[in-house]
Amino acid sequence: MKAKNLRRRIGKITISDMVLIDNPRMLFKVFAKFIPVRLEHEYHIASFTYSGYSLDFEEVNEGDVIPTYNVVLEGKKVRFVLTT
Numbered sequence: 001m002k003a004k005n006l007r008r009r010i011g012k013i014t015i016s017d018m019v020l021i022d023n024p025r026m027l028f029k030v031f032a033k034f035i036p037v038r039l040e041h042e043y044h045i046a047s048f049t050y051s052g053y054s055l056d057f058e059e060v061n062e063g064d065v066i067p068t069y070n071v072v073l074e075g076k077k078v079r080f081v082l083t084t
Helices: 017-022 024-031
Strands: 010-016 035-042 047-053 068-074 077-082
Touching (some): 010 017, 010 024, 010 077, 017 024, 017 047
Parallel strands (some): 010 068
Antiparallel strands (some): 010 047, 068 077
């Protein structure tokens, strides 16, 4: 897939602070499929929200709201599910 298509596959994911403490290896799996370009620490909900690109995300048109995805662990695999 060309890089220009990747640039349209933008989304947000949120990962709890506890994942960093309890299961930091999971982040290697997430970031193998997700290129973060922005990070916000949300102290009030004890989590980090990342904005970035993934080939697993749906394409977004310019000017659209950036969609949010849930990170789902299935055994050793990670997938992203669009929130509704």
